[in-house]
Amino acid sequence: MRLAVAAAMIFSLAAAPQQRGAVTSVTAEQDPANGGVFLITVNGTRPCGAVNLDTGDGSSITHAVLIPATISHEYTRTGQFTVRATGQGNCDGAATTTVRVTSLGPQRTGSQRGAVTGVTAEPDPANAGLFWFTVTGTRPCGAVNLDTGDGASSTHAVLIPTTIWYEYKRTGQFTVRASGQGNCDGQATTTVRVTAVRPGAEPATPPPSRGTPPPTTTPTTPPGRATEPPPARGGQPRTAEPQAAMRFVEMDRNRDGIITRNEWNGSAQSFDMHDWNGDGRLSGDEVRVGATPPARSGRNADQFSDWTELRFRQLDTNRDGRLSRSEWGYNVEDFFRLDRNRDNMLSLNEFLIGNVDDDRGDRFDDLDVNRNNRIERFEWHGSLDTFRWLDRNGDGVLSRAEVAGSDQVPGGNPGRSGGSGRTITVSVSSMTAWTDTGLTLRAGDTISIRASGQIRFSGSSRDVAEPDGARGRPPTQYAPLPNVEIGALIGRVGNSAPFLVGSDSGELRVPRDGRLYLGVNDDVLRDNQGEFRVTIVR
Secondary structure (H helix, E strand, O other): OEEEEEEOOOOOOOOOOOOOEEEEEEEEEEOOOOOOEEEEEEEEEOOOOEEEEEOOOOOEEEEOOOOOEEEEEEOOOOEEEEEEEEEEOOEEOEEEEEEEEOOOOOOOOOOOOEEEEEEEEEEOOOOOOEEEEEEEEEOOOOEEEEEOOOOOEEEEEOOOOEEEEEEOOOOEEEEEEEEEEOOEEOEEEEEEEEOOOOOOOOOOOOOOOOOOOOOOOOOOOOOOOOOOOOOOOOOOOOOOOOOOOEOOHHHOOOOOOOEEOOOOOOOHHHHHHHOOOOOOEEOHHHHEOOOOOOOOOOOOOOOOOOOOHHHHHHHOOOOOOOEOOOOOOOOHHHHHHHOOOOOOOEOHHHHOOOOOOOOOOOOHHHHOOOOOOEEOHHHOOOOHHHHHHHOOOOOOOEEHHHHHOHHHOOOOOOOOOOOOOOEEEEEEEOOOOOEEEEEEEOOOOEEEEEEEEEEEOOOOOOOEEEOOEOOOOOOOOOOOOOOOOOOOEEEEEOOOOOEEOOOEEEEEEOOOOEEEEEEEOOOOOOOOEEEEEEEEEO
């Protein structure tokens, strides 16, 4: 499936606090020149900053757009589908329509793949630091990851060729890398030299207004950035405005500087950890980057909160100006997260709270909202800089070992080869394509996997499966293992072909190096429910 967004280039930033918009209708029109491609238009009232579009074929994606917005979607199989558009964030309402796909584009099959072949950069002549990146290649190519070389990396659901804008906030020379995602291979790089930036610049979220944008142009949403629209391309330079150093700014839907529980994107445990005064909302120092939390009763015994130089000196019992693991008597997640030079010691500068939001105190299990044993960018509450530093293998997600240290992964060091005789337990959600177990295996390792539990693989309460699958119920041809019962527990190592795990795998010899992932044998996950409880012995 390949998607592109062409949002209406009209903006209004004058929405009063608490004002809400709504999705009121959705229409679909088939592209006469491209079989299987539909242009889906969402209408409604503003403010409405995001819309979730469920196209009825297993795809459900939230788009940061301003309505009215037109979103292009390409179906890869024929049939009749119900399309549902639902307002998100400051937007209520939902609307549905039906599309009938009678033909597909030429040579568009589920196995066909496209590739990124080139990327070029063009500086905006009137706006310092603003660049336009054009990614080219072959279709089908449904998503592109753009790494701008300055610590920002975001994935865009687009149809190439596409043009993506980005604003740098510091000068220097940067290598920009565009990489194909999903059904798209290949990558390309280019180099940009930023000689000037807008004073106080912050990369923006809404798409810039342009004269006549290409049909595949899409807005870019650099993760973790403040929202502010850029000017028209080549238009009048804008003036700098002061930006508040606010944490969780992307959650502050009404922009009142306060994060309520309704606005919070995370677990209740994580919210309570940040709610220092226990008043049920995050405000003041609680949302200010660099603020130090006060000591308070009721915290867990290993929850450290006194990040002062005096406390550092008290913990430094051997007076060598550093804190070793033996001197640190609190949760090792904080120690590991703060040790930025990875010398297994904490210096005073690493210990003190600075202007980099490292989200100390938030536990891996509290951040992992969807329980897939990894932290994705939308689940992370700290800065992008810290996320990228922790993401040591550069795969765009944080494993337990990367966030909490390898000795916090149940079962020991995941990078070690050979069997250790230890076990880990993982919950494998039926709504997630692949769950990261946190185990990095090597060719020749032996493991055994046992699973229990029951999942539902459709909207019917009768469609249930155990780890061995639903007996006598084959999946569709698009499932990872078409010849294995639907709903069965399956696995893969790295990007290997999937294999059946079932309720008891017996002893498995790992054929190649890579991370172990587990999933369920189903091609449509959005209507699933439940999870398997999996124990892995290595």
